[in-house]
Amino acid sequence: MAAFEPWNEDRAATIIGQNIGQEGATLPILHAIQHAFGYVPPDAVPMVAKALNLTRAEVHGIVTFYHEFRRSPPGRHVLHLCRAEACQSVGADALAEQVRQRLDVDWHDTTPDGRLSLEPVFCLGLCAVGPSALLDGQPLGRLDADKVAAAVEAVS
Numbered sequence: 001m002a003a004f005e006p007w008n009e010d011r012a013a014t015i016i017g018q019n020i021g022q023e024g025a026t027l028p029i030l031h032a033i034q035h036a037f038g039y040v041p042p043d044a045v046p047m048v049a050k051a052l053n054l055t056r057a058e059v060h061g062i063v064t065f066y067h068e069f070r071r072s073p074p075g076r077h078v079l080h081l082c083r084a085e086a087c088q089s090v091g092a093d094a095l096a097e098q099v100r101q102r103l104d105v106d107w108h109d110t111t112p113d114g115r116l117s118l119e120p121v122f123c124l125g126l127c128a129v130g131p132s133a134l135l136d137g138q139p140l141g142r143l144d145a146d147k148v149a150a151a152v153e154a155v156s
Contacts, residue, residue, distance in 0.1 A: 004036065004037050004038030004073070004074075005036050005037055006037075007037055007041045007043065007044075009043065009047070011036060012033060012036075012037075012041075012043075012044050012047055013047065015029065015032045015033055015036060016029055016033075016047060016048060016051045017051075018032070019032055020051055020052070025052060026048065026052055026054070026059070026062055027062070027066075029048055029051075029052075030048065030059075030062065030063060030069060033048075034069060034070060037073075038070065038073050038074050039069075039070035039071060039072055039073050039074060040063050040069050040070065040071060042071070045059045045060055045063065046059075067108070067119075067120065070108070070117075072110070073110075074110065074117040075110040075111060075114050075115050075116045075117040076114060076115055076116070077115060077116045077117070077135065077136050077152070077155050077156070078116070078117045078119060078134075078135075078136060079099075079116055079117070079118050079119065079133055079134070079135050079148070079152065080119045080120070080121040080124070080133055080134040080135075081095070081096050081099065081118065081119070081120060081121065081131070081133045082121055082122075082123060082124045082126065082130065082131060082132045082133060083096070083120045083121065083122050084122050084123035084124075084127070086123075086127035086130050087126075087127070087130035087131045087132055089130075090130045090131055091130075091131055091144075092130060092131040095131045095143060095144065095145060095148070096120075098145035099118065099145060099148050100118065102145060102148075102149060103116060103118060103152075105117075105118050106118070107119065107120050108120075115156055116152060116156075121134070124139065126139055126141050128141075129141025129142050130142075130143075131143045131144075133148065133151075135151050135152065135155060136155060
């Protein structure tokens with residue numbers, strides 16, 4: 001898993017400055033901030049709003065609308081479970097429920113020990129090997145709850 005930088009207002013200002021000239025700069029700026037810090041810190045919202053002449057509410061609305069943006073630091077590892085129809089047709093819904101129960105987390109949550117964050121994703125392009133997931137960016141296919149547990153244990 002990538003190591004993220006601790007929140008730093010000067011670093012955020014640099015990121016904003018590097019991306020402000022892009023057309024439709026809001027999303028690239030927010031993605032770059034998340035790439036650097038692992039999430040979009042609340043303190044970044046007013047900075048982005050001011051730089052782009054938007055309201056804080058508008059930027060907050062974007063961050064909360066798109067599921068890919070995190071509003072809190074992720075766990076040391078991130079598990080993206082596919083929620084698309086092809087995976088659903090081969091048991092992804094039941095798998096998701098089993099994984100959520102086993103980890104005692106809901107979507108977009110992190111285990112209390114900070115080890116793992118669980119995120120939904122809507123199609124990984126691994127339809128032929130569903131149910132599928134990404135664990136720290138590595139594809140996993142033909143999953144069941146035991147295979148997911150073993151993969152998570154292997155990276156912990």
